[in-house]
Amino acid sequence: MLVPEEGIKVLSDEQVATLHETAMRICEEIGLDVLHDDARKLLAEAGLKVEEERVYFDRGFLMEQVAKSPARFTLLARDPAKSHEVGGPTPLWMNVGGPPFASDLEGGRRSGSLADHDTLVKLTHAAAVLNCVQTGAVEAMELDVATRHMDMEYSTIRWSDEPYATYGTSGPKARDGIAMAAIVHGGRGAIERAPGLIGIVNSNSPLVWDFKMVDALFAWAEANQAIAVTPFLLAGATAPVSVTGGLAQQVAECLTGVAMAQLVRPGAPCLYGSFFTAIDMRSGAPAFGTPESIYGVLAGGQLARHYGLPYRGGGGLASSNTVDAQAAAETTLMLWATVLSRADVVLHAAGWLEGGLTASFEKFALDVELLEQFATTMRGIGFSEEELAFDALKEVGPGGLYLASEHTMAHFKEWLTMSPLFTTPDFAAWEAMGSPDTRQRAFQRWRDLLASYEDPGVDEAVDQELRAFMDRRKREPVDPED
């Protein structure tokens, strides 16, 4: 067991208690702005002090609500065999989401398109180590911004039968996603029994819940969908410049979000989400792989468990503009932290580049390789007689060689990692090949992965209903609140 079930503890019990106390003081004494009338009404009815847009959440209320959110729940997949126990022994690993740009070695950096989105969904589906798709792998920039959330959601549903995270950046968009999930799973009743999607809500840090996000949160909670409440915290910009202060703020924003969801529908499955790093003060851009971001991932996991919630955190995050040593170092630093935190849900595990502005296909191949290696590492080593190898040691004996031994030949394919991406040709052979670096091999790797993709197909009636729904919604006027 590489990591204990409860993850690595980076905070003492006393430090957790101090963060909790500070967060409660933030909620009670500073309060949060909730820019959603229905939400404020509901919170006032629940007995909270509300002054104009400011809501003061008291700790008794918060902890009572948070306790209603389950520690585990089943997330449905289109292929029932791929439905997943969130909060169970294995995490959900997803592709990147949100970038406006796509990039690959041949096509260069470009505006994202639906074709790129389809490709990223197919790559995610084809990569065995990824078991969940995130809609919005790249923005389909050529499509109408008012309706493209549906085209991307359809791309996710059509090209993969794995569980998925929905797009929903507003109430109406969230409701479209819910309607599509209901079609996939045979009606709203089915997805109300077990969620058919994960929605992500970000508070507008510091300490603001804006209308769109609360509206999406309400939509998902009403439908009993999974909600990852994830403050997007950048120390020095949207959070104090100290990790400690940022964590206290994270607790305040997470728990108030979870509490609102529980108020709408007690038992709605919520996750404690952490997206926490600092900005690079030289550029103002978020920095990943830094000690601050590593602490953000690790402490977030510990806090999630403290509050009895599944944990969304970490990812293959990198700041670098290209798939170079910096990108790999940042990503590996973050993924190690993610694994050590025992995150339950990992967005942006593959393909994230340039601080999330670009979905890179070569980065995707690199990340999948790293995730495969972590998965093998997490499985641990075996202690069978054959693995203890006393007989092999005796047979080969002092001064022998294991290269061609029977024991080696029988087991090397199963027991040794031979990375298709990380290779070790000798220097002269490598020079003769034109000194290819990782990017060039990664280009080949994602193309091989894409070639291995098998279309899971889709039920024809479901497909027609999805298309009919989208056609109808595209003819309707755009919601003015959206």
Added chain:
Amino acid sequence: MLVPEEGIKVLSDEQVATLHETAMRICEEIGLDVLHDDARKLLAEAGLKVEEERVYFDRGFLMEQVAKSPARFTLLARDPAKSHEVGGPTPLWMNVGGPPFASDLEGGRRSGSLADHDTLVKLTHAAAVLNCVQTGAVEAMELDVATRHMDMEYSTIRWSDEPYATYGTSGPKARDGIAMAAIVHGGRGAIERAPGLIGIVNSNSPLVWDFKMVDALFAWAEANQAIAVTPFLLAGATAPVSVTGGLAQQVAECLTGVAMAQLVRPGAPCLYGSFFTAIDMRSGAPAFGTPESIYGVLAGGQLARHYGLPYRGGGGLASSNTVDAQAAAETTLMLWATVLSRADVVLHAAGWLEGGLTASFEKFALDVELLEQFATTMRGIGFSEEELAFDALKEVGPGGLYLASEHTMAHFKEWLTMSPLFTTPDFAAWEAMGSPDTRQRAFQRWRDLLASYEDPGVDEAVDQELRAFMDRRKREPVDPED
């Protein structure tokens, strides 16, 4: 605290017991070849069964000897303030050692030289995060192979006043190193009280102790110098193809080495050393960063603590031929494991490339950057009122911005990591700079580091004595056993 004091436990107590039992059976039933007459004589006198070159070590003898080796000891430095408690709270981090090639972006890959060795010693001395020098940072290939160990040792002693690991790959070379350390520290008596160097002994795996290594081990043990007993194990070549079998072999080889040292001089400070990975069966070259190598580092640390010995393990090891994403991923995977293993002594922490064939100056800069980040991460986060930041949160309030706040301005330089190597310019600015990748920035980085080097100077009498010693030894005939 990122990592518990006893490191991460990847093996259960039962698994440790199983490895121990298997290792004891290897020592008792298979035995090891000891190709050194004096050693076999000593071992026979201690009551062990010896048949020709094969020695059968029984567990009672082994555990009795191992118990004599201290869990902590002080390693002297030329600057007494830099003397280090090995086995104490902080590890020793060293530069790469052993490569025949040096490489940098401007000079390309070339045969190592004494000038390159001097530069690597200076870089190690200048890098605050490295606190120990390894002689043989690169082989001074232009010098006489019979005597260049002294030139390289002099380079280490002259250009740094930190503790160091000696070159010694044979008895006579080890004795030269001891003589030089004695000169540095004012006589053999001084370094017999506390060791002036660390020697590395590698068994000739599987299960052979060859003459040269045992002879070096004898020399160091007689002089009470520190000895890192480190089997060089490659699963599928010099060890069974299973990690578990390799670990059992590692225990057998380590403990027999430690036992021999204790027989020579009870209490001689020994380390449990792990250099364990698998070969890439496609090329026969060692692969680093793989799950097998990560387990090798982590399990090695747990076994060292089980036997009450300080741990030498891990490093910034990579297989890649160039400083690309593969090199950074492999290195970061290995360094995370090294940190988690709580290694006490880390060789090859900076500059290792191409499976150890090349000392790369750009890789050195990359590794130093990673080590700095790990050091910051390991320090953890503070919980002062200022760091909890409640007042800052109250002042900025919901919807505010921390960018220009007083709290941010007062603390960002101290609390946020701004990597000189990992930068985040926006894409357009980065393109305008010519799209520099990490290698190009690393080239600038090591040159800046070198420019910051300050010569610690050396006592003139010591310097003259060292030179006189080397001159005399270079005139003597080469030892035929060397």
